[in-house]
Amino acid sequence: MNIALIGYGKMGKAIEAIALERGHQIVLKIDETNVADLNAEKLAAADVAIEFTGPHSAFGNLIKTIDANTPVICGSTGWTERLGEVETKVKEHNGSFLYASNFSVGVNLFFELNRKLASLMATHPEYSVSLEEIHHTQKKDAPSGTAITLAEQLIENLGGSKQQWVNEPSDKPEDLFIKSLREDPAPGTHTVRYQSPVDDIEIIHTAHNRTGFATGAVLAAEFIKDKKGIFSMKDVLGI
Template structure:
């Protein structure tokens, strides 16, 4: 596999290590100081690009790859209000595009368990639900894409919830924000965002009644699990056409 890495931060470097361990070729690395090299000439011959950058640059990066006929795997979060545009472009160009808010296998199993639990809670009743996500202080977006995916799974199954809001003290750019925890409308799922230390990622879904509490939690120990999942997704994408996500990859592995 001949790969390009777009975004050479901690995640990009971990992806590079795994690609080289596998014997894949890293033919192009794009970062902030050479972003002008993300063009048709430099992408020529690339099988797949792995894009992990920032909410401000992800859309243009992915669009460029698709317009140049290069398959692209992306895990950048905080910009996905425009995801549908790129999925449509991919189909129009007969390209290949894989997007996931989180490439950790355990997190994607949590997504499935989360929906199943919400469906059960919808039948039982008597519980309210909230989400907390904890990440390192360098994370640019809040709430995390993983937390949003969890919230969307709950909303799809729980009749009492029709949207989500974010409580993120000290994070000015948080979307759909409530002023403080406790102000959340009854028909919204509260997502509390915490930024501390070097935490790779902790996500907790909590159901609480007057009498008990149930928690579904996933903790990422290191970035390698995320990078490894992205590389597996890249290998999966090679030679394919269409729009894909982790559900497609999990179904393929059965």
């Protein structure tokens, strides 16, 4: 499979290493020095593109890739207020698109655990819930996309007790507090905590390096290569 890497920082290099190990070829690498090369002519050599940049460039990169009719995997976070526009564009072009706030297989299993636990806790209002995420100091957005996904799952499954997430402490009972910490080195730790007067319940996912994220992104690219439509990691993993 021929892959275009849109974003060639630490994550892009980790994806490249996994892709080469799995027998794929990298036919295009885009970073801040050659953004003009992100065009239909260059993308024509790729079976799939993997986009890992940042909040301010992801949307434009995706639009260019979809316009070029190249299937695209996106792991950039902090831009998803425009996700609906991208999905509309994909449908108009009969394209292929997969977005995930986190591509790690372990994190996606953690998402399912979080959803299930929240549904169980919905009938136990004596427990208060909070969420904490820790990442390295170079991370460009806060809270993390993974934390937002976890928060949205909690809001959906806790029976209406939480209405919105906030990134600062709040005394409103309907607010779900996401505490964001930036420390080095920290590839990513996410904790969902339920506290009551008698006990605490916690579920935690801790990443040790970028390998899990990179492997999941390549698995997603392999999955989407010959498909049309809008997908998620649940489709890739058969969840």
